[in-house]
Amino acid sequence: MVDKPAPDASRRSEKSRRAIYAAALALVAETGYPKTTIESIAARAGVGKQTIYRWWPSKAEVLMEAFLDLGEQAAARQGDEQVDGPGEGPPDGIPDTGDLAADLKAVLRATVDELLDPAFEAPARALAAEGVVNERLGRQFVAKLLEPQLELYVRRLRSAQDAGAVRPGVDPRVALELFVSPLAQRWLQRTAPISYEYTDTLVDYALYGLAPR
Amino acid sequence: MVDKPAPDASRRSEKSRRAIYAAALALVAETGYPKTTIESIAARAGVGKQTIYRWWPSKAEVLMEAFLDLGEQAAARQGDEQVDGPGEGPPDGIPDTGDLAADLKAVLRATVDELLDPAFEAPARALAAEGVVNERLGRQFVAKLLEPQLELYVRRLRSAQDAGAVRPGVDPRVALELFVSPLAQRWLQRTAPISYEYTDTLVDYALYGLAPR
Numbered sequence: 001m002v003d004k005p006a007p008d009a010s011r012r013s014e015k016s017r018r019a020i021y022a023a024a025l026a027l028v029a030e031t032g033y034p035k036t037t038i039e040s041i042a043a044r045a046g047v048g049k050q051t052i053y054r055w056w057p058s059k060a061e062v063l064m065e066a067f068l069d070l071g072e073q074a075a076a077r078q079g080d081e082q083v084d085g086p087g088e089g090p091p092d093g094i095p096d097t098g099d100l101a102a103d104l105k106a107v108l109r110a111t112v113d114e115l116l117d118p119a120f121e122a123p124a125r126a127l128a129a130e131g132v133v134n135e136r137l138g139r140q141f142v143a144k145l146l147e148p149q150l151e152l153y154v155r156r157l158r159s160a161q162d163a164g165a166v167r168p169g170v171d172p173r174v175a176l177e178l179f180v181s182p183l184a185q186r187w188l189q190r191t192a193p194i195s196y197e198y199t200d201t202l203v204d205y206a207l208y209g210l211a212p213r
Numbered sequence: 214m215v216d217k218p219a220p221d222a223s224r225r226s227e228k229s230r231r232a233i234y235a236a237a238l239a240l241v242a243e244t245g246y247p248k249t250t251i252e253s254i255a256a257r258a259g260v261g262k263q264t265i266y267r268w269w270p271s272k273a274e275v276l277m278e279a280f281l282d283l284g285e286q287a288a289a290r291q292g293d294e295q296v297d298g299p300g301e302g303p304p305d306g307i308p309d310t311g312d313l314a315a316d317l318k319a320v321l322r323a324t325v326d327e328l329l330d331p332a333f334e335a336p337a338r339a340l341a342a343e344g345v346v347n348e349r350l351g352r353q354f355v356a357k358l359l360e361p362q363l364e365l366y367v368r369r370l371r372s373a374q375d376a377g378a379v380r381p382g383v384d385p386r387v388a389l390e391l392f393v394s395p396l397a398q399r400w401l402q403r404t405a406p407i408s409y410e411y412t413d414t415l416v417d418y419a420l421y422g423l424a425p426r
Contacts, residue, residue, distance in 0.1 A: 032346070100424075129345040132338055132401055133245070142404050150404075157423075166423050173405075174414055175423050177395035182387075185394040188345055188401070191355050191363075192386075201387055209422025210370075210379045210388050211313075 019045040020052060021066035028063060029122030033130035033137070038062075060137060063127065064144050074114055094156040100165045101203055103156060108179060108199035115187045115194060128188055150176060178206035232258040233265060234279035241276060242335030246343035246350070251275075273350060276340065277357050287327055307369040313378045314416055316369060321392060321412035328400045328407060341401055363389060391419035 023044035027036040038059055042049040056062045095103045114120055131138030150173070157172035166175070179202040186194050236257035240249040251272055255262040269275045308316045327333055344351030363386070370385035379388070392415040399407050 125345055128402070129342040132342040132345065135403065138403055142402060146402070146404060164425065167425050170418065170423050171414070174395075174411070175418060177398070178391045178415070178418055178423070181398040182390035182394040184402075185390070185397050189341070189355060189359070189397075190348065190351050191359060198387070201384070202391070205383065205388060205391055205422075206419070207422055207424045209418075209420055209424075209426075210383050210391070211420045211422075212377065212380050213422075213426055 016045070016047050016051060017055070018069075020047065020055075020062065021069050024059070024062045024066045025070065025119075025123040028126045032126050033063075033134075036063075060140060063123075064141065067123075067127075067145060070120060071114070074117065074120070094152050096156060096159055098163070100156070100160045101207055104153075104179065104203045105196075105200050108183065108203065109196045111183065112194050112196060112199055115183075125188075150180065153180065175206070179203050229258070229260050229264060230268070231282075233260060233268075233275065234282050237272070237275045237279045238283065238332075238336040241339045245339050246276075246347070249276075273353060276336075277354065280337075280340075280358055283333060284327070287330065287333070307365050309369060309372055311376070313369070313373045314420055317366075317392060317416045318409075318413050320366075321396065321416065322409045324396065325407055325409060325412055328396075338401075363393065366393065388419070392416050 020041060023041045024036065027040055027044060031040075036059060038049050038052050041059065041062060042052050045052075052062065056065070094107050097103055115124075127137075127141060131141050153176035154172045157166055157170075157175055160166040161168060161170070161172070166172075179199065182202055183194060183199055186192050186198075192198075233254060236254045237249065240253055240257060244253075249272060251262050251265050254272065254275060255265050258265075265275065269278070307320050310316055328337075340350075340354060344354050366389035367385040370379055370383075370388055373379040374381060374383070374385070379385075392412065395415055396407060396412055399405050399411075
């Protein structure tokens, strides 16, 4: 009974966990990262702060798991069959239909949807801004949230290299930045609007190059 | 005598202007944008706050001109002959030697130097972070500082299109993001180190594409 809680207890803690995530994301969006505390998250979620400390060592971990959960919920809403399941991390890869351009465009279109989702935007901006000035937090978020996503592109580009669709000498970790970073900068710095047409164009330019063939 | 101040008065105000820029950049780096005020800039620069209000309508304008001045000083230190002169805005274009890859690599290497310059880094990060969450300020900085720089790439890419070095259908405003945005994201989010080798690689990938030719 200790290792396997009764269904009632499990439902209760699932409900608390979701309430804590929602409170953490709302607070960081409204007040910024520095002013968000374990105490304020607990008060808003209607739980004792010991409940939070029992599950997470710090607010950074609460927020990171809240973001992972947000991504999983968004994927579930889109009926995405590639999600491993709750708590198992990011989707298990980028589709490999053999058509690299089509696969990259599909994933980037889903990212556009996520970036334009109001539930995601405010907390994501607050955390991104804090990560720019707070090096420790920034590195933690890159390592735990961003790099695992980028690794999926690395794998898809390696598979394309094996299939002869990407030149052998290309470094996939740099190559993915040609389409991922422009989208990230437009969103973060609001340098220009984002759309499916835009990300489709990025993929075409990156794959076929700016110079005439 | 009113329109053309005596040399002494001109030297005095030039000295005050530089002291105000230095104070503004130091304060925003140390305390962040929200806590930097005209009063604190004046106190640190050793001038009356009316001196600042006489020349600039708000702290945002002070900081923008301080950044423009920083860029001009850096260009002057590098012996760059393309600067129009103090207060005249960014360098007057990207070199056009006829070799697009070499010209882009040279400019991006100079940007790497600037991004790694400690005098630039802390205030630039503080302002970038504020621009991520403060939409009004973000848009102002993009319009006044970032877009004029990007416009230089647009012009160079158009000239390359005229010369047949870039495909006719390519949109230069999107194309430049293939090499500018990856560098910006690595610096802003510290996703990976930046170097000359890295920016040279970006230019080669962007011009020749990831797919085999």
